[in-house]
Amino acid sequence: MIPLAFLVLALPSHQDAQYAESLLKWRKEVEESLKNEGGWLSVAGLDWLKEGENDVRLPSGLGPESAGTVTFRNGNARLKVAAGVAAEVDGKPVTEVDLKPDIGGKPTKVKMGDATLTLIKRGKRTGIRLYNPRSRGRRDFRGLTWFEPNLAYRVRARSRPGLVFFNFKDTSNGKATYLAGRFLDTEKPKDGFVILDFNKAYNPPCAFTSYATCPLAPEANSLKIAIPAGEKNYHLD
Structure with a gap:
């Protein structure tokens, strides 16, 4: 696992209706992938x-x-x-x-x-x-919960070549967000930079089943601040 080492730079932060629509669509796709028979x-x-x-x-x-x-x-x-x-x-x-x-x-x-x-x-x-397909987790699923979109957590970051996935922890873990941290996918770096959209941070499979195997975030990816963006903690009950 490659540590999350980046320099946050400014990104134009005007609210974009197209962005909000695409984010909502992405979040629905995440939920549907969990709910299907192979989820x-x-x-x-x-x-x-x-x-x-x-x-x-x-x-x-x-x-x-x-x-x-x-x-x-x-x-x-x-x-x-x-x-x-x-x-x-x-x-x-x-x-x-x-x-x-x-x-x-x-x-x-x-x-x-x-x-x-x-x-x-x-x-x-x-x-x-x-x-x-008749598991309790699937039967009793009531949907995912997310923080409200916030463009302050969509940042341009300096990255190493080839980085397209991060697992990270922050100080919200175990409270508002999943205890073991969350995952974040990015597009391939361009000119040494990536867009880190923490509004798309999502829970690892271990948040939903005890029969998953999930990598832990490396120490370098343990952020000393809270990231109130992306997916919140999941509770079956």
């Missing part, structure tokens, strides 16, 4: 694989309890579906399938009953992630 609100399980054979078990009411096995060897995973269990990949029935992970391309998505399974790789670990 973070649907993530309901994560089992890390050990070398060799691993049982695949689904929660009661979601699909068959004993759904099959995943054989994991030398970084490769192959699913063998249990006898009598219906499984599909891309709408086609399967009994055995090699699982492609979620890095470097499109992951294999295996549907069993109402559950969907995918393979994830995080560092040296490989795991099976479970999606449940």
Whole structure:
């Protein structure tokens, strides 16, 4: 992770109706991505694989309890579906399938009953992630909350080449905003500068499910001020 090291410069700060409209559209897209069947609100399980054979078990009411096995060897995973269990990949029935992970391309998505399974790789670990479209998080979702747009938090910053993502902390964390910090995407730097729009700061997946893996902000990205812009803390209850 590259530290958030920048020099804030002045940016023309006239209120722009087109900007406000585009920001609202972006925020709605963030919410829709959470709510869909493959969104973070649907993530309901994560089992890390050990070398060799691993049982695949689904929660009661979601699909068959004993759904099959995943054989994991030398970084490769192959699913063998249990006898009598219906499984599909891309709408086609399967009994055995090699699982492609979620890095470097499109992951294999295996549907069993109402559950969907995918393979994830995080560092040296490989795991099976479970999606449940009837999860409590998705069922009880009441929407995201945001700070009012403020152009004072849309700044031009000096950046290192190639920086397009920051994770940062500020003194609002654990109160108005998520405890572990927030994420911020940018466009590619141009002439050594980027636009940091903290109105688009958003919560990491770990704010919505305990089955996500989220990088922590480096010490250099721990800001000693509050950033009352972007997404607020999320509370399910």
